[in-house]
Amino acid sequence: MESRELHGRVARLHYQHGMTHQEIGELLGLSRVKVTRLLADARRSGIVEIRIHSSASPFDELEAALVGRFGLQQVWIAPSFADERRTADSVGMTGAQCLRALVPTSGTVAVGLSSSVAAIVPHVHAEPAPDLGFVPLAGSWGGISRGMNPHELALRLGTAFGARTYHLPAPILASTPEAAAAFRADPGVRETMQLAAGADLLIAGVGGMDPRSGILIDVLGRSEQRQLVANGAVGDISARFFDAAGHSVGGEVDERVVGLSLDELTAIPHRVAVSFGPHKVHALETALRTGLMNMVVTDVDTAKALTKAASDNRKSG
Amino acid sequence: MESRELHGRVARLHYQHGMTHQEIGELLGLSRVKVTRLLADARRSGIVEIRIHSSASPFDELEAALVGRFGLQQVWIAPSFADERRTADSVGMTGAQCLRALVPTSGTVAVGLSSSVAAIVPHVHAEPAPDLGFVPLAGSWGGISRGMNPHELALRLGTAFGARTYHLPAPILASTPEAAAAFRADPGVRETMQLAAGADLLIAGVGGMDPRSGILIDVLGRSEQRQLVANGAVGDISARFFDAAGHSVGGEVDERVVGLSLDELTAIPHRVAVSFGPHKVHALETALRTGLMNMVVTDVDTAKALTKAASDNRKSG
DNA sequence: CGGTTACCAGAACGGATGTTCAACTCATGG
DNA sequence: CCATGAGTTGAACATCCGTTCTGGTAACCG
CATH class of the missing domain: 1.10.10 (Arc Repressor Mutant, subunit A)
Known part of the structure; x- marks a missing residue:
């Protein structure tokens, strides 16, 4: 610097x-x-700040359409580009705007697993908010971190906001249900999870079942994937897999997760999904339709696909 | 629009x-x-606002040098360009910054004759300040307005700030001392002049005696110019000519002016000169050295000439 | 002391941007 | 119905800007 x-x-x-x-x-x-x-x-670095004094978003109609279709609180849409990294950057920029609007000056923000949330970090230029906390809502995995581990996201977002950050010292997926129970029993883990459960705002990605669409899905073995799909899973939020009705699919994988349950997640009043890409549409549509999430940050292409999917559903269902 | x-x-x-x-x-x-x-x-139009989060001005040293040399309250310097209109635009932009910093939310700003003040107007994008007033400190001249008549400046600046504006319905230079006295006796004129005299902030140009350097100087006849120079005039502030000591040169021209006197001008606590160009240096240097003005907005070339003139004075005087 | 790495700097290129100009639209008035 | 003129438009051009690539420099290490 x-x-x-x-x-x-x-x-x-x-x-x-x-x-x-x-x-x-x-x-x-x-x-x-x-x-x-x-x-x-x-x-x-934010030394130069460009403000646009106009409330109009470039994709107003599409945002309004999604709000209406899914009964959401609010929607943010970024432009789509042929270059996926560029799209990710735009979605990140838009996510930063969303956070600027939603993040309170005190309280707690729960942060879930997401490749897109990572893209937000470089676009955050906020006044320090020392009474604010960022908490991971699930454990992490070991080995190389691709910048999207919950603990890393919470840490980097928290740092960008000049806020307190918390750590959940456990793997997101323990090797057995018993091991998971042991982790959950750890006082440090339990404390952080309680804090996350009491958050005002949740920000997380929504993963799909396609190996290309999620971070988590390809951590799981082939047979576990097949098992989940067989049980009706269409997507996940931080390793909590849900079916077409938005209910937990349960099963062995679910018992191995160290993190908030779907019920705990939906008890958080404001829940923002940050997610984009064709492989995510189905999972995202389900999460929004069933009310698992009540706000979304995505790109134009995904938004269009969502409205289309929604109207298809309406006709057939 | x-x-x-x-x-x-x-x-x-x-x-x-x-x-x-x-x-x-x-x-x-x-x-x-x-x-x-x-x-x-x-x-x-200000829909896009670019803020720079850094207190450093590009010409810090030069500003500090002028503040020190002349004992000024503050100095703003814009870059110089070969194209004079571009320089004027930059000075105008800088003047707008200066006003943003100095203009109170209520009270009165007295506006003097200046070609440079006109350049400020397009750069002002302020919240409406209905408790603020802009008052011309002198009358105007008839015929074609080149955008620098005091009444026009007060009106346009006031409009840009969303403030009240006042009018001084009289010529800046009456044809005889008696006519001037008659104008001053008019209740509307007197009221506006009293308001201007009680202003918190004064913003005006400083004219030189060279016909190219002032707006006013070429309104006067040849003989009147010669007379003023003979009486020691080196420049003027809104038709009030002053000598090398910063005192009024008096005389017939001075008696024909409808506007605040030099004493009234210097009774205003904050007095910003907006002026640039080689022909203005001498007048400006005098106005600053003698304390007629206690702040200045100018360009780099003029600023450098001012410091040079000041050190020359010191040596010789 | 040579090798290695990491970083910084500027030449050169290709794409992005700002401006000029001629053509056009659309009122208004003869 | 055409003449006039103010206001817009986009093609073409000239400049400006961002990125890539290569060479240089300095620090660290064997």
């Missing part, structure tokens, strides 16, 4: 006085490329 | 989601050029 002052100067000269990168470079004795980089840094 | 909503959408897609003008055009069914224009409008 270089001198904040230089970034501010360059940003002022460019954004306020309309000087070109070239001109600023000549004025301050820097190369044009250096100026370009300083400006990019300044935007990334 | 087209639908604010469309501007907001386009701005969000570009500034928040990083979409190119081309992509936005395709998404919304607009041409690329149209998108470019919408974005430019959005910035001009």
Whole structure:
């Protein structure tokens, strides 16, 4: 992190006085490329903040349509791109806006497993909120972390918000039901889970049953997957698999999970799903239709697929 | 003014989601050029606001140098450009920042004659301040208005700030001292001038004696100019000419002016000079050195010339 | 002391953006 | 019904900006 002052100067000269990168470079004795980089840094780090004074979202109609169809509290939609990473970034940006709107200045936010929530972190530029806490609502897995472990998400989000963070020291999926019970009995684990259960806001991904669609699904063995599907599972929220009616599928896998149950999750008043992509549509549609989640952050393509899926359901059901 | 909503959408897609003008055009069914224009409008009109979270000004040292040399309260400096209109725009932008910092939410701002103050108007995007008033501190001239008549400046600035505006219905320079006295005796004129005299903040230009440097100076006849110079005039603030010591030069011209006197001007606690250009340096330097003005908004070139002039004075005087 | 790694810098390229200009639309008034 | 002019439009151009790639520098290590 270089001198904040230089970034501010360059940003002022460019954004306020309309000087070109070239001109600023000549004025301050820097190369044009250096100026370009300083400006990019300044935007990334939040030194430059761009506000748009207009309540209109670019995808208003689609948002309103989803709110109506599924009876949701609120919906945020980002544009879709051919490049999936770019879409992820836009969804992350939109998720950050959603959090800015929903996160209270005190209280607790429960954070679930999600590849998309990770994309939010770089877009958060908030005032420190020391009376706020971010709590993982389930355990994590070992080995290499792909940036989407619940504990890591809670930690990074919490840090970005200048809030307290909590840890749930257990695996998300224990090897046996008995081992899971033992973990849940641990005082540290129990305490964190109680805190998560009492949260005001839940933010989590919704996974599908397709191996490409979830993080968790490919942690499970082939036979376990087949078993879940056989029991009617259509998706999961942080390892809690649910069927087409939004009920827990139960079974052995469910008993091995260390984390909030579906009932505990739905007891949290505000529940935001952050999820996008064609493989997620079915699971996401179910989670929204059955009320497991009551808000969603997604991209245009997924949103369109959701409305389509919803109307198909209506006709056939 | 087209639908604010469309501007907001386009701005969000570009500034928040990083979409190119081309992509936005395709998404919304607009041409690329149209998108470019919408974005430019959005910035001009303040729908897009860019904040820089850094207190550092690009020309800190120079500002500090002027504050020190002349014992000023504060100084704002804009970059200089080869294209004078661009410089004027930058100074205007900087003046708007200055006003944002200084203008109270209630009270009165006295507005003097200035070509530069006009450049401020397009850069003001403030919350309406209905308890604030903008008052011209002198009369105006007839015929074509080049956008820098005191009454016009007060009106346009006041409008931009959503504030009350006042009018001083008289010429800035009456044809005879007696006519001027008659104007001053008018109840409407007297009332407005009293209001201006009680202002908290004064914002005005500082004119020089060179015909190219002032608006007013070329309204006067050749002989009147010569007379003023002979009496030691080095510059003026809204038609009040002063000498190298900062005192009024008096004389017939001074008696024909309808507007606050130099003594009345300097009774206003906060006095900002907005002025730039090589022809203004001498007058501006005098106004600052003698304390007629105690703040200044100018450009880099003028600022450098001011520090140089000040050190020359110190050596010789 | 050479090798390695990590980082930083600027040349060069290709895409993005801003501006100019000629064509067009649509009122208004003869 | 055409003439006029103000206001829009997008094609074409000129500039600006972002990224990639290569070379350089410094720190760390064997």
